[in-house]
Amino acid sequence: xxxxxxxxxxxxxxxxxxxxxxxxxxxxxxxxxxxxxxxxxxxxxxxxxxxxxxxxxxxxxxxxxxxxxxxxxxxxxxxxxxxxxxxxxxxxxxxxxxxxxxxxxxxxxxxxxxxxxxxxxxxxxxxxxxxxxxxxxxxxxxxxxxxxxxxxxxxxxxxxxxxxxxxxxxxxxxxxxxxxxxxxxxxxxxxxxxxxxxxxxxxxxxxxxxxxxxxxxxxxxxxxxxxxxxxxxxxxxxxxxxxxxxxxxxxxxxxxxxxxxxxxxxxxxxxxxxxxxxxxxxxxxxxxxxxxxxxxxxxxxxxxxxxxxxxxxxxxxxxxxxxxxxxxxxxxxxxxxxx
Amino acid sequence: xxxxxxxxxxxxxxxxxxxxxxxxxxxxxxxxxxxxxxxxxxxxxxxxxxxxxxxxxxxxxxxxxxxxxxxxxxxxxxxxxxxxxxxxxxxxxxxxxxxxxxxxxxxxxxxxxxxxxxxxxxxxxxxxxxxxxxxxxxxxxxxxxxxxxxxxxxxxxxxxxxxxxxxxxxxxxxxxxxxxxxxxxxxxxxxxxxxxxxxxxxxxxxxxxxxxxxxxxxxxxxxxxxxxxxxxxxxxxxxxxxxxxxxxxxxxxxxxxxxxxxxxxxxxxxxxxxxxxxxxxxxxxxxxxxxxxxxxxxxx
Numbered sequence: 001x002x003x004x005x006x007x008x009x010x011x012x013x014x015x016x017x018x019x020x021x022x023x024x025x026x027x028x029x030x031x032x033x034x035x036x037x038x039x040x041x042x043x044x045x046x047x048x049x050x051x052x053x054x055x056x057x058x059x060x061x062x063x064x065x066x067x068x069x070x071x072x073x074x075x076x077x078x079x080x081x082x083x084x085x086x087x088x089x090x091x092x093x094x095x096x097x098x099x100x101x102x103x104x105x106x107x108x109x110x111x112x113x114x115x116x117x118x119x120x121x122x123x124x125x126x127x128x129x130x131x132x133x134x135x136x137x138x139x140x141x142x143x144x145x146x147x148x149x150x151x152x153x154x155x156x157x158x159x160x161x162x163x164x165x166x167x168x169x170x171x172x173x174x175x176x177x178x179x180x181x182x183x184x185x186x187x188x189x190x191x192x193x194x195x196x197x198x199x200x201x202x203x204x205x206x207x208x209x210x211x212x213x214x215x216x217x218x219x220x221x222x223x224x225x226x227x228x229x230x231x232x233x234x235x236x237x238x239x240x241x242x243x244x245x246x247x248x249x250x251x252x253x254x255x256x257x258x259x260x261x262x263x264x265x266x267x268x269x270x271x272x273x274x275x276x277x278x279x280x281x282x283x284x285x286x287x288x289x290x291x292x293x294x295x296x297x298x299x300x301x302x303x304x305x306x307x308x309x310x311x312x313x314x315x316x317x318x319x320x321x322x323x324x325x326x327x328x329x330x331x332x333x334x335x336x337x338x339x
Numbered sequence: 340x341x342x343x344x345x346x347x348x349x350x351x352x353x354x355x356x357x358x359x360x361x362x363x364x365x366x367x368x369x370x371x372x373x374x375x376x377x378x379x380x381x382x383x384x385x386x387x388x389x390x391x392x393x394x395x396x397x398x399x400x401x402x403x404x405x406x407x408x409x410x411x412x413x414x415x416x417x418x419x420x421x422x423x424x425x426x427x428x429x430x431x432x433x434x435x436x437x438x439x440x441x442x443x444x445x446x447x448x449x450x451x452x453x454x455x456x457x458x459x460x461x462x463x464x465x466x467x468x469x470x471x472x473x474x475x476x477x478x479x480x481x482x483x484x485x486x487x488x489x490x491x492x493x494x495x496x497x498x499x500x501x502x503x504x505x506x507x508x509x510x511x512x513x514x515x516x517x518x519x520x521x522x523x524x525x526x527x528x529x530x531x532x533x534x535x536x537x538x539x540x541x542x543x544x545x546x547x548x549x550x551x552x553x554x555x556x557x558x559x560x561x562x563x564x565x566x567x568x569x570x571x572x573x574x575x576x577x578x579x580x581x582x583x584x585x586x587x588x589x590x591x592x593x594x595x596x597x598x599x600x601x602x603x604x605x606x607x608x609x610x611x612x613x614x615x616x617x618x619x620x621x622x623x624x625x626x627x628x629x630x631x632x633x634x635x636x637x638x639x
Contacts, residue, residue, distance in 0.1 A: 065600075067600045067601050067603075068600055070603070071599065071600050071603065074603070094603065162586075163586055164601075165597065165601050202481070203502070203503055203585060204503065204585050204586050204587045205503065205581075205582070205585045205586060206581045206582060206585075206586060208582075209476070209581070209582045209585075212473060212476055213476065213480070213502075216476055216477060216480040216481070216482060216483065217480060217481050217482035218476070218480045218481045218482075218502055218503075326601075326602065327602040327604060330597055330601060330602060334415075334586075334589055334594075334597075335415055337586065337587050338415075338418070338587060338588075338589045339505075339587045339588055
């Protein structure tokens with residue numbers, strides 16, 4: 001049984017603990033949404049200590065996928081649960097349309113001048129580039145040349161697919177549609193071709209499950225980004241990245257300040273430190289393998305480009321056109337792929 | 340030792356037990372905080388969900404029945420509902436087939452063995468569902484434990500496709516949901532009077548006859564409770580369904596996730612959520628009706 005004294009002591013401790021966040025807040029803190037997994041680990045290990053050291057600001061990370069961040073901020077209606085977003089192009093446009101961001105004052109981000117033009121706009125800054133292509137297991141299958149190869153043997157029977165739920169899945173399926181006569185807004189040819197080879201395909205899975213399925217040998221060819229390939233390689237998985245002959249795909253990951261954020265000034269400090277040379281350099285190294293966007297940071301040698309300028313030749317997509325069509329594509333993919 | 344009054348057959352408390360009307364009122368007042376908590380954290384969001392489902396657009400501005408018409412007018416929706424309910428029923432059947440004999444073994448085991456068994460039964464509950472699900476990828480994968488063993492023994496020459504099939508999903512859900520079947524079953528069965536079994540065999544019944552005429556009817560409340568839990572849990576097991584089943588096996592939770600978190604069409608997601616709720620509640624009500632009827636065996 002608890003004695004009254006112990007109960008009181010416990011209650012005091014609990015009450016005291018309740019004050020802790022406000023103490024931290026007094027020193028300065030910022031709540032930032034972050035992608036679960038590698039991003040969360042990297043930001044906890046590199047960005048949080050850097051922000052604490054430079055600005056004495058505590059970084060509180062909330063692991064959420066891009067779509068979850070937008071859903072939560074929409075549901076919170078003006079009182080977002082975090083001060084900063086990290087988003088891919090599709091959810092970024094949805095968030096802009098729904099008025100979830102504060103416009104940024106670029107003068108407050110000193111490192112913005114180190115970012116290539118096009119990575120900074122009124123809504124936020126680009127902090128990482130993603131390069132998407134084909135990954136394969138060199139011990140099981142030869143290197144495919146492009147998207148078309150994925151539909152022929154020996155690759156088709158070892159192919160792992162994902163749908164339109166993620167940015168990399170959507171853009172890969174668009175590129176597949178293009179080689180079969182489709183376009184950015186017409187993915188029908190990709191679905192027609194997929195349907196023809198569906199019984200042969202090794203796996204059609206959730207994006208988060210794909211690295212696991214690859215590692216377990218369930219599939220030996222997937223479309224994914226260079227970061228996943230580098231991370232799996234670091235764990236000893238036999239995996240190589242191929243830039244498809246029609247070009248690798250690229251898109252930016254951007255940081256934004258939430259409208260109604262409680263710690264706006266600290267959010268600026270957070271954006272600034274992520275764009276800075278030290279953090280970008282550290283994020284580029286294994287096991288995190290980010291693609292840096294700060295011009296002062298050299299690119300790692302495993303990437304399919306020597307410098308950031310080369311990325312201008314990579315395939316990009318217009319998410320303002322893609323977003324309105326995506327719901328229909330997801331529905332169609334469900335129906336066409338369902339067993 | 341305290342002496343216990345046997346409960347009346349219908350389970351109701353007689354007014355003489357605790358001071359008549361006043362005590363009933365006091366009990367009602369005691370339940371008020373819980374009732375208020377339920378109303379605010381369960382009923383209110385549920386009503387909001389119903390409200391949101393009656394909007395035609397994803398911005399939630401135009402009231403109407405458009406989303407219901409879209410969902411109910413699409414034959415694909417009925418396939419998904421049927422597949423989801425069938426998955427639940429198949430998992431329930433598999434947990435009964437494996438769980439019931441296990442409960443019988445538990446009943447006859449020594450107290451020490453019972454402790455070991457209960458630990459083994461509860462262990463899956465102590466692991467995160469994500470860990471359990473990914474463990475099944477390792478077991479059922481193309482180069483997983485099952486395929487490697489079968490190929491080493493020369494039973495198969497090509498790896499079997501177990502992952503991303505309904506069979507693989509039912510196998511893994513059976514293990515994942517097993518504690519939910521076994522715990523109520525064991526709790527009811529261990530309260531059975533051992534003399535009843537002895538009496539049955541003394542009267543000349545075989546072991547099978549004793550099982551089907553005495554033990555099974557008396558364990559019905561536990562069995563039904565287990566079925567309810569396994570059914571409700573397996574039909575809504577989003578992580579297992581999508582990770583082990585893949586996205587070619589489409590169940591209602593996947594549709595809800597896609598509509599609410601990828602496409603942001605909350606009214607449509609609300610329609611699918613309510614459909615899942617109603618479908619699961621219908622089957623669960625049918626099962627608990629069976630449970631109430633079988634209660635007659637125990638007390639009758």
